[in-house]
Amino acid sequence: MITGRITRTILPGALGLIATGLVISAQAQSDPQGLYSARMILDADVHLASDPDTPVGEVDDILLGDDMAVHALVVESGDTLGLGGQEIVITNALYRLDTRVDEDGAITHRVVVEASEEEFAALPHYDHDWQQQARERSRAAWERTQEGAESAWQRTREGAERVGDRAGRAWERTREGAERAGDAISEALDDMTN
Known part of the structure:
Protein backbone atom coordinates (compact mmCIF):
# COMPACT_ATOMS: atom_id res chain seq x y z
CA MET A 1 0.00 0.00 0.00
CA ILE A 2 1.27 3.42 -0.88
CA THR A 3 1.31 5.92 1.92
CA GLY A 4 2.86 9.32 2.11
CA ARG A 5 2.31 12.44 0.22
CA ILE A 6 0.79 12.94 -3.19
CA THR A 7 2.54 15.39 -5.45
CA ARG A 8 0.44 16.79 -8.25
CA THR A 9 2.21 17.86 -11.38
CA ILE A 10 1.33 18.79 -14.92
CA LEU A 11 3.27 17.06 -17.64
CA PRO A 12 3.83 19.51 -20.49
CA GLY A 13 7.59 19.65 -19.97
CA ALA A 14 10.40 19.07 -22.37
CA LEU A 15 11.46 15.60 -23.34
CA GLY A 16 15.09 14.92 -24.22
CA LEU A 17 17.59 12.16 -24.49
CA ILE A 18 19.77 11.99 -21.39
CA ALA A 19 22.65 9.60 -20.82
CA THR A 20 20.49 7.27 -18.74
CA GLY A 21 17.51 7.32 -21.11
CA LEU A 22 14.35 9.18 -21.89
CA VAL A 23 13.12 11.56 -19.19
CA ILE A 24 10.44 14.17 -18.81
CA SER A 25 10.87 17.41 -16.92
CA ALA A 26 7.69 19.10 -15.81
CA GLN A 27 6.20 22.24 -14.36
CA ALA A 28 4.91 21.50 -10.91
CA GLN A 29 2.06 22.81 -8.83
CA SER A 30 3.77 21.74 -5.60
CA ASP A 31 6.91 19.90 -4.51
CA PRO A 32 8.23 19.02 -7.98
CA GLN A 33 10.00 15.74 -8.59
CA GLY A 34 12.38 17.51 -10.97
CA LEU A 35 12.97 14.74 -13.47
CA TYR A 36 10.39 12.27 -14.74
CA SER A 37 11.00 8.88 -16.29
CA ALA A 38 8.88 8.14 -19.36
CA ARG A 39 9.25 4.44 -18.55
CA MET A 40 7.52 5.03 -15.19
CA ILE A 41 4.72 7.02 -16.82
CA LEU A 42 4.03 4.45 -19.53
CA ASP A 43 1.46 1.96 -18.24
CA ALA A 44 0.45 4.36 -15.43
CA ASP A 45 -3.20 4.02 -14.47
CA VAL A 46 -5.55 6.69 -15.80
CA HIS A 47 -8.45 7.95 -13.66
CA LEU A 48 -11.20 10.51 -14.13
CA ALA A 49 -11.14 13.38 -11.64
CA SER A 50 -14.81 12.67 -10.89
CA ASP A 51 -13.97 9.09 -9.81
CA PRO A 52 -10.30 9.02 -8.76
CA ASP A 53 -10.51 5.49 -7.31
CA THR A 54 -11.57 3.70 -10.52
CA PRO A 55 -9.02 3.36 -13.34
CA VAL A 56 -10.41 3.88 -16.86
CA GLY A 57 -7.26 2.81 -18.70
CA GLU A 58 -3.49 3.11 -18.78
CA VAL A 59 -0.93 5.27 -20.57
CA ASP A 60 0.09 3.51 -23.78
CA ASP A 61 2.21 6.20 -25.46
CA ILE A 62 3.58 9.73 -25.04
CA LEU A 63 3.33 12.04 -28.08
CA LEU A 64 6.16 14.53 -28.66
CA GLY A 65 6.55 17.43 -31.06
CA ASP A 66 9.54 18.87 -32.91
CA ASP A 67 10.04 21.10 -29.87
CA MET A 68 10.92 18.00 -27.76
CA ALA A 69 7.86 18.63 -25.60
CA VAL A 70 5.08 16.30 -24.56
CA HIS A 71 1.86 17.34 -26.32
CA ALA A 72 -0.48 14.46 -25.55
CA LEU A 73 -0.81 11.02 -24.04
CA VAL A 74 -2.35 7.99 -25.71
CA VAL A 75 -4.46 6.02 -23.25
CA GLU A 76 -5.57 2.46 -23.83
CA SER A 77 -9.04 2.40 -22.33
CA GLY A 78 -10.14 -0.38 -20.05
CA ASP A 79 -13.54 -2.04 -19.77
CA THR A 80 -14.80 0.34 -17.09
CA LEU A 81 -16.58 2.74 -19.47
CA GLY A 82 -17.37 0.20 -22.16
CA LEU A 83 -14.50 1.39 -24.37
CA GLY A 84 -12.36 -1.72 -23.86
CA GLY A 85 -9.05 -1.43 -25.62
CA GLN A 86 -9.69 1.73 -27.64
CA GLU A 87 -6.78 4.16 -27.78
CA ILE A 88 -7.81 7.66 -26.71
CA VAL A 89 -5.78 10.89 -27.19
CA ILE A 90 -5.58 13.19 -24.18
CA THR A 91 -3.91 16.56 -24.71
CA ASN A 92 -1.95 18.28 -21.94
CA ALA A 93 -4.79 20.67 -21.12
CA LEU A 94 -6.99 17.76 -20.02
CA TYR A 95 -4.83 15.88 -17.51
CA ARG A 96 -2.44 16.10 -14.61
CA LEU A 97 0.12 13.67 -13.31
CA ASP A 98 -0.24 12.57 -9.68
CA THR A 99 3.00 11.34 -8.22
CA ARG A 100 2.98 9.23 -5.10
CA VAL A 101 6.03 8.56 -2.95
CA ASP A 102 5.82 5.82 -0.35
CA GLU A 103 7.75 5.76 2.92
CA ASP A 104 10.60 3.84 1.23
CA GLY A 105 10.93 6.52 -1.44
CA ALA A 106 9.39 4.40 -4.23
CA ILE A 107 7.66 6.59 -6.81
CA THR A 108 4.49 5.73 -8.73
CA HIS A 109 2.48 7.87 -11.13
CA ARG A 110 -1.11 8.01 -12.23
CA VAL A 111 -2.82 10.30 -14.71
CA VAL A 112 -5.99 12.14 -13.70
CA VAL A 113 -8.18 13.35 -16.58
CA GLU A 114 -10.36 16.43 -16.09
CA ALA A 115 -13.33 15.04 -18.02
CA SER A 116 -16.64 13.36 -17.33
CA GLU A 117 -17.26 9.80 -18.50
CA GLU A 118 -19.11 11.15 -21.54
CA GLU A 119 -16.37 13.66 -22.35
CA PHE A 120 -13.69 10.99 -21.98
CA ALA A 121 -15.59 8.65 -24.33
CA ALA A 122 -15.91 11.49 -26.87
CA LEU A 123 -12.16 12.26 -26.98
CA PRO A 124 -10.44 11.51 -30.30
CA HIS A 125 -9.30 7.98 -31.01
CA TYR A 126 -5.64 7.44 -31.79
CA ASP A 127 -5.90 5.99 -35.26
CA HIS A 128 -4.27 6.53 -38.65
CA ASP A 129 -6.58 9.41 -39.61
CA TRP A 130 -5.99 11.24 -36.32
Whole structure:
Protein backbone atom coordinates (compact mmCIF):
# COMPACT_ATOMS: atom_id res chain seq x y z
CA MET A 1 0.00 0.00 0.00
CA ILE A 2 1.27 3.42 -0.88
CA THR A 3 1.31 5.92 1.92
CA GLY A 4 2.86 9.32 2.11
CA ARG A 5 2.31 12.44 0.22
CA ILE A 6 0.79 12.94 -3.19
CA THR A 7 2.54 15.39 -5.45
CA ARG A 8 0.44 16.79 -8.25
CA THR A 9 2.21 17.86 -11.38
CA ILE A 10 1.33 18.79 -14.92
CA LEU A 11 3.27 17.06 -17.64
CA PRO A 12 3.83 19.51 -20.49
CA GLY A 13 7.59 19.65 -19.97
CA ALA A 14 10.40 19.07 -22.37
CA LEU A 15 11.46 15.60 -23.34
CA GLY A 16 15.09 14.92 -24.22
CA LEU A 17 17.59 12.16 -24.49
CA ILE A 18 19.77 11.99 -21.39
CA ALA A 19 22.65 9.60 -20.82
CA THR A 20 20.49 7.27 -18.74
CA GLY A 21 17.51 7.32 -21.11
CA LEU A 22 14.35 9.18 -21.89
CA VAL A 23 13.12 11.56 -19.19
CA ILE A 24 10.44 14.17 -18.81
CA SER A 25 10.87 17.41 -16.92
CA ALA A 26 7.69 19.10 -15.81
CA GLN A 27 6.20 22.24 -14.36
CA ALA A 28 4.91 21.50 -10.91
CA GLN A 29 2.06 22.81 -8.83
CA SER A 30 3.77 21.74 -5.60
CA ASP A 31 6.91 19.90 -4.51
CA PRO A 32 8.23 19.02 -7.98
CA GLN A 33 10.00 15.74 -8.59
CA GLY A 34 12.38 17.51 -10.97
CA LEU A 35 12.97 14.74 -13.47
CA TYR A 36 10.39 12.27 -14.74
CA SER A 37 11.00 8.88 -16.29
CA ALA A 38 8.88 8.14 -19.36
CA ARG A 39 9.25 4.44 -18.55
CA MET A 40 7.52 5.03 -15.19
CA ILE A 41 4.72 7.02 -16.82
CA LEU A 42 4.03 4.45 -19.53
CA ASP A 43 1.46 1.96 -18.24
CA ALA A 44 0.45 4.36 -15.43
CA ASP A 45 -3.20 4.02 -14.47
CA VAL A 46 -5.55 6.69 -15.80
CA HIS A 47 -8.45 7.95 -13.66
CA LEU A 48 -11.20 10.51 -14.13
CA ALA A 49 -11.14 13.38 -11.64
CA SER A 50 -14.81 12.67 -10.89
CA ASP A 51 -13.97 9.09 -9.81
CA PRO A 52 -10.30 9.02 -8.76
CA ASP A 53 -10.51 5.49 -7.31
CA THR A 54 -11.57 3.70 -10.52
CA PRO A 55 -9.02 3.36 -13.34
CA VAL A 56 -10.41 3.88 -16.86
CA GLY A 57 -7.26 2.81 -18.70
CA GLU A 58 -3.49 3.11 -18.78
CA VAL A 59 -0.93 5.27 -20.57
CA ASP A 60 0.09 3.51 -23.78
CA ASP A 61 2.21 6.20 -25.46
CA ILE A 62 3.58 9.73 -25.04
CA LEU A 63 3.33 12.04 -28.08
CA LEU A 64 6.16 14.53 -28.66
CA GLY A 65 6.55 17.43 -31.06
CA ASP A 66 9.54 18.87 -32.91
CA ASP A 67 10.04 21.10 -29.87
CA MET A 68 10.92 18.00 -27.76
CA ALA A 69 7.86 18.63 -25.60
CA VAL A 70 5.08 16.30 -24.56
CA HIS A 71 1.86 17.34 -26.32
CA ALA A 72 -0.48 14.46 -25.55
CA LEU A 73 -0.81 11.02 -24.04
CA VAL A 74 -2.35 7.99 -25.71
CA VAL A 75 -4.46 6.02 -23.25
CA GLU A 76 -5.57 2.46 -23.83
CA SER A 77 -9.04 2.40 -22.33
CA GLY A 78 -10.14 -0.38 -20.05
CA ASP A 79 -13.54 -2.04 -19.77
CA THR A 80 -14.80 0.34 -17.09
CA LEU A 81 -16.58 2.74 -19.47
CA GLY A 82 -17.37 0.20 -22.16
CA LEU A 83 -14.50 1.39 -24.37
CA GLY A 84 -12.36 -1.72 -23.86
CA GLY A 85 -9.05 -1.43 -25.62
CA GLN A 86 -9.69 1.73 -27.64
CA GLU A 87 -6.78 4.16 -27.78
CA ILE A 88 -7.81 7.66 -26.71
CA VAL A 89 -5.78 10.89 -27.19
CA ILE A 90 -5.58 13.19 -24.18
CA THR A 91 -3.91 16.56 -24.71
CA ASN A 92 -1.95 18.28 -21.94
CA ALA A 93 -4.79 20.67 -21.12
CA LEU A 94 -6.99 17.76 -20.02
CA TYR A 95 -4.83 15.88 -17.51
CA ARG A 96 -2.44 16.10 -14.61
CA LEU A 97 0.12 13.67 -13.31
CA ASP A 98 -0.24 12.57 -9.68
CA THR A 99 3.00 11.34 -8.22
CA ARG A 100 2.98 9.23 -5.10
CA VAL A 101 6.03 8.56 -2.95
CA ASP A 102 5.82 5.82 -0.35
CA GLU A 103 7.75 5.76 2.92
CA ASP A 104 10.60 3.84 1.23
CA GLY A 105 10.93 6.52 -1.44
CA ALA A 106 9.39 4.40 -4.23
CA ILE A 107 7.66 6.59 -6.81
CA THR A 108 4.49 5.73 -8.73
CA HIS A 109 2.48 7.87 -11.13
CA ARG A 110 -1.11 8.01 -12.23
CA VAL A 111 -2.82 10.30 -14.71
CA VAL A 112 -5.99 12.14 -13.70
CA VAL A 113 -8.18 13.35 -16.58
CA GLU A 114 -10.36 16.43 -16.09
CA ALA A 115 -13.33 15.04 -18.02
CA SER A 116 -16.64 13.36 -17.33
CA GLU A 117 -17.26 9.80 -18.50
CA GLU A 118 -19.11 11.15 -21.54
CA GLU A 119 -16.37 13.66 -22.35
CA PHE A 120 -13.69 10.99 -21.98
CA ALA A 121 -15.59 8.65 -24.33
CA ALA A 122 -15.91 11.49 -26.87
CA LEU A 123 -12.16 12.26 -26.98
CA PRO A 124 -10.44 11.51 -30.30
CA HIS A 125 -9.30 7.98 -31.01
CA TYR A 126 -5.64 7.44 -31.79
CA ASP A 127 -5.90 5.99 -35.26
CA HIS A 128 -4.27 6.53 -38.65
CA ASP A 129 -6.58 9.41 -39.61
CA TRP A 130 -5.99 11.24 -36.32
CA GLN A 131 -2.22 10.71 -36.62
CA GLN A 132 -2.12 12.09 -40.15
CA GLN A 133 -4.25 15.12 -39.29
CA ALA A 134 -2.28 15.83 -36.09
CA ARG A 135 1.03 15.46 -37.94
CA GLU A 136 -0.09 17.92 -40.64
CA ARG A 137 -1.43 20.47 -38.15
CA SER A 138 1.65 20.17 -35.94
CA ARG A 139 3.99 20.56 -38.91
CA ALA A 140 2.05 23.63 -40.08
CA ALA A 141 2.16 25.12 -36.57
CA TRP A 142 5.89 24.46 -36.38
CA GLU A 143 6.52 26.08 -39.77
CA ARG A 144 4.43 29.14 -38.85
CA THR A 145 6.34 29.78 -35.64
CA GLN A 146 9.83 28.44 -36.14
CA GLU A 147 11.24 31.60 -37.78
CA GLY A 148 14.07 29.71 -39.39
CA ALA A 149 14.80 27.35 -36.51
CA GLU A 150 15.25 23.69 -37.25
CA SER A 151 13.55 20.91 -35.36
CA ALA A 152 14.89 20.76 -31.81
CA TRP A 153 15.57 17.05 -32.33
CA GLN A 154 17.77 17.79 -35.35
CA ARG A 155 19.48 20.77 -33.72
CA THR A 156 20.28 18.78 -30.58
CA ARG A 157 22.09 16.13 -32.63
CA GLU A 158 24.02 18.80 -34.51
CA GLY A 159 24.74 20.72 -31.30
CA ALA A 160 26.23 17.63 -29.72
CA GLU A 161 28.75 17.53 -32.57
CA ARG A 162 29.88 21.09 -31.87
CA VAL A 163 31.97 22.30 -28.95
CA GLY A 164 32.00 25.49 -26.85
CA ASP A 165 29.98 28.67 -26.97
CA ARG A 166 28.78 28.14 -30.52
CA ALA A 167 26.81 25.07 -29.48
CA GLY A 168 25.35 26.93 -26.48
CA ARG A 169 24.15 29.81 -28.65
CA ALA A 170 22.70 27.40 -31.21
CA TRP A 171 20.86 25.52 -28.49
CA GLU A 172 19.48 28.74 -26.97
CA ARG A 173 18.10 29.88 -30.35
CA THR A 174 16.61 26.44 -30.93
CA ARG A 175 15.09 26.34 -27.45
CA GLU A 176 13.41 29.72 -27.89
CA GLY A 177 12.04 28.78 -31.31
CA ALA A 178 10.94 25.41 -29.99
CA GLU A 179 9.02 27.02 -27.12
CA ARG A 180 7.08 29.21 -29.57
CA ALA A 181 6.44 26.29 -31.88
CA GLY A 182 5.50 24.01 -29.00
CA ASP A 183 2.81 26.42 -27.87
CA ALA A 184 1.43 26.50 -31.41
CA ILE A 185 1.52 22.69 -31.70
CA SER A 186 -0.32 22.29 -28.39
CA GLU A 187 -2.96 24.78 -29.50
CA ALA A 188 -3.44 22.92 -32.79
CA LEU A 189 -3.88 19.57 -31.00
CA ASP A 190 -6.21 21.12 -28.41
CA ASP A 191 -8.32 22.51 -31.27
CA MET A 192 -8.57 18.98 -32.70
CA THR A 193 -9.78 17.70 -29.33
CA ASN A 194 -12.41 20.39 -28.90
